[in-house]
Amino acid sequence: MSSKISPSHLPLFHKLPAKNLSFEPAKPLRFRSRACSPISSSYTGPSKQESSGRVVPAPDAYSVKFETLEGCKLGISRYPDFDYNAKGGVGNAVGTKDRTDDMLCVSFDVGALDIPPLTGATTKLLGLPLPPLLKIAIVPEVFQGTISGGSGKVRQSYECSLQVELMFRARFLFSVGSIYRAPPLLVETTLTSEESRGTMRAGRGERMDEEGRCQLVGVAVVDPINDALMNAFLGLPTECIAMLNAKISILAA
Template identity: 60%
Template sequence: MGFQIHYSRPQILFKIPPISHIPTKLFHHTTMSSISISSVVPEQTPKPNVYNVKFKTLDACKLGISRYPDFEYNAQGGKGSGVGKEMVGVDFNGETSVDFDVKTLYIPPLTSLTTKFLGLPLPPFLKIEIVPEIFRGIINIESGKVDLKFKAKFWFSVGSIYKAPPLLVETLLTSEDSKGSLRNGNGERLDEHGKCKLVGVATVEQIDDFLMNSFLDLPTECLAVLNATITFSKD
């Protein structure tokens, strides 16, 4: 339906384009202005949980190297602390990234007080110190699975008479299975009290010491079996 307006004076005609030909830009601004501001503000992503993580070593541990029988090792008294950050995303389910501060990490040395070999205490003055350099990885709080990269130097000494260059040991301490060509071990996942058994097989390379290379038949494999507790808490 249309209508006409008659003027008594000469008309100035304006040609109004059909609606279908009006540029879409004229509608774009109106449409955007009608949208609620809250609908275009992105949702806040929940912050991941952050934990204080405590690590303690227990007794009934083992250390083995080459084809020698395992050392029986009481590591009770070892401890460390770190920070755990929950990993978020569709691919993660209870996994937490954990990084222990090696400055706070203490693992008791192997001495006649802590270690037995073939049922007998280590000889007096023989000492093996463990100096950690890296201890971090992933712990699944839901399933109890633990995978921690462990790197440390092992210092062998006999009193003040002899001190060998350090053996560098780098392995994955895991609550699962760890297998090498000479050694293997079976771990246990975290229980409701945070107790677990971590195992790791590592290759130990030769060092600049003929005596140690010959005695231990380096390069060779070593096995660590470590009973521990790992607990999580929030501030």
Template identity: 65%
Template sequence: MKFKTTVLPNQNPTPALSIHSLLSNGCKINSSKPPILLCFSTKAIIKPSLSTTQPKNKTHIITSSSTYNQYSQEPLTTTGQDPKKIGNYSVKFQTLGGCKLGISRYPNFDYNAQGGSGTATGTKNAATDEIAVSFDLQTLYIPPLMSATTRFLGLPLPPFLKIEIVPQLFQGVINEQTGQVDLEFKSKFLFSVGNIYRAPPLFVATVLTSEESRGAMKAGTGERLDGVGKCRLVGVATVDPIDDVLMNSFLGLPTECLADLNANISISSTSS
């Protein structure tokens, strides 16, 4: 910035600054007394490193937002695998007999889910030793509740009554070392009585866990993976009302339901 000076008789030389020149150079005058001239640069300021020497291949990144400027001295990485994630895995899920399903205040159904299955791919996190898995819905099948698979109070379900389970999401984490399993499960339950009656879908979302799941009405305790891959997964979910007065009244919606699945999970490495 250049200043024009004017020398008055018997006075020291004083810079003569116009308001226009001050503002155009990014300066402002503090209203406090005596006046204080504050100047700022409109150009970006790069925070210097604390070190006097920098590696030639070091890349500095400056990021900014509307609320703050953040300076990073970490090198920019554009390629390479996350070092925390190691190996790829193939996971197979199978449902077995000895399962239970419960809804509202009714006693639980005895449910034979033998024959259900699904496959997933997974990646292990080295820091937590957990395998993150996501099941392919095209391969995931859970047997319906019907007279051949389900008993209520010791008796088979009435003929033509059928409850189909249509998975919408099945993913989560499995820890091979501790045996703990936590899988987010979302599904539609479709109630029908032959061709006479079909209710709107009931939507259920829960976490099937090898630990404990507890709600206000329902509760269950799972079992962790053993040496051969067997486990018990439980999950309590809230079931919201649907657009069907008959089902809402019969099931007392909104209410809770319990899934108690006896299952087998096998894990194999696919890394080369």
């Protein structure tokens, strides 16, 4: 972002300690959440001392809010993409950031993570709403990852361009009223602000700006399920893609 932001109107990072707002140049893209220490919502974080006598600084704790917005797209196989209004979805996470690193590790409470279902009210295909009674519910199982400096730097004007990498695993539940319910489709991908590419599908996201807005993209392989009708209709196994507009807010805990 080229616009300047005055200190009295700092979004997102205005409550983070200034000494932590120094990001190194970009490193090669990879999903780095595996390097994060386990995150605990009850963390109180005193520094600890290793057996070698070296003092390891405790990570800072932050409260992270994730909101889904309108203008999203979902696609599967070679069908046209669905236009998906995900506005109203919300989730909360505990984040930890080591004082020696530029990476914030976040882990969302999937039990309280709410993502709007695909219905005639939220989703259109080729400009037309989904048929009545058709519903695709999204039940998250894992949602965690990292927010890091990437190639962006937080400057004195608090401009920022942050790279987001969130591992997402969820069950997609297809139903038509009480007439038909398919076995769950399991989808696992990394939602990224960078590029996600499969053999059939690909997309590029947008990094998180100073208002917390970003576009996350993820391509996943969908395996066959124990339902011949759904396997034939979707052409399973196949690929799916999600292009999700979101807003991420970060506050000191």
